[in-house]
């Protein structure tokens with residue numbers, strides 16, 4: 199199964215995390231896209247999607263995820279049979295901790311996609327670096343869904 203990694207970022211952390219996942223999954227058929235350049239209508243049931251999304255403003259999506267989200271809202275593609283796992287980024291100093299990834303997961307599932315695996319929530323205020331958490335998480339996801 200091919201893996202499609204989509205990231206939505208504001209300041210680049212989600213992008214770095216997504217790039218690191220590509221390295222970790224080097225034994226898989228992986229492609230990487232900025233959500234700014236990806237049409238959600240291209241999500242295929244034959245691919246496994248990994249969505250990496252941070253949080254900005256007051257619990258909002260990062261700028262890089264907005265066009266993708268708007269296309270989901272406007273076009274309402276039928277995502278039945280599409281599987282995705284979500285790695286969110288945020289900071290627990292905010293009441294709206296990791297809301298961006300939750301908004302994105304909620305929209306995808308409302309259109310019929312199936313979220314699988316643990317919904318990861320990286321915390322910038324915690325001790326664990328985003329790439330380290332992402333590496334452990336994506337290895338678990340790969341063992342569960344890509345082997």
Ligand SMILES: Cc1cc2nc3c(=O)[nH]c(=O)nc-3n(C[C@H](O)[C@H](O)[C@H](O)COP(=O)(O)O)c2cc1C
Pocket residue numbers: 206207208209210211212213252253254255256257258260287288289290292294295296297322
């Ligand atoms: C101006 C600003 C607003 C933020 N708002 C939130 C928020 O509402 N909730 C949250 O969990 N994290 C929030 N964060 C934290 C970011 O989501 C976190 O630092 C993340 O790792 C950034 O990823 P990025 O560089 O890919 O955008 C905010 C950060 C900044 C700088």
